[in-house]
Amino acid sequence: MQALQQYIARTGSVTVPRGHEEAVVIHGEEHAVKLGIWISNTKTRRAKLDQAQLDLLAGLGIHWAQF
Template sequence: MTMSQSKGFQALAQYIQREGGLPGRAVVERLPDGTEHRTGIWIGNQKARRDRLDPAQLRALADLGIEWAR
């Protein structure tokens, strides 16, 4: 599964499109399929593990405007 196919990425993209910025740590995003995703926790984890993300994952996050992924 690529980053852009992950539930976390989908939830983050949806949140950013709607709100125009990054979610806070407590944000839980409801996806179109009805599932909920702890998006705030997920983006924090991605940032903490950014040195282990591959270039495609970092690029996908950077494309959403995530500064630390550049």
């Protein structure tokens, strides 16, 4: 989620190319997150997400998270 928030803050868009990797810093270490693949997988599995997860995604502007 941190990678998605960072991407939106930087680009102003929730449209993430499938092959995009976002670098995030966690506990002082940089990690590459395959954000485009994560978004795609999350969308495919959205029926398994709980309401809090869907609300968070919808709050970030992810239209498919809104039922």
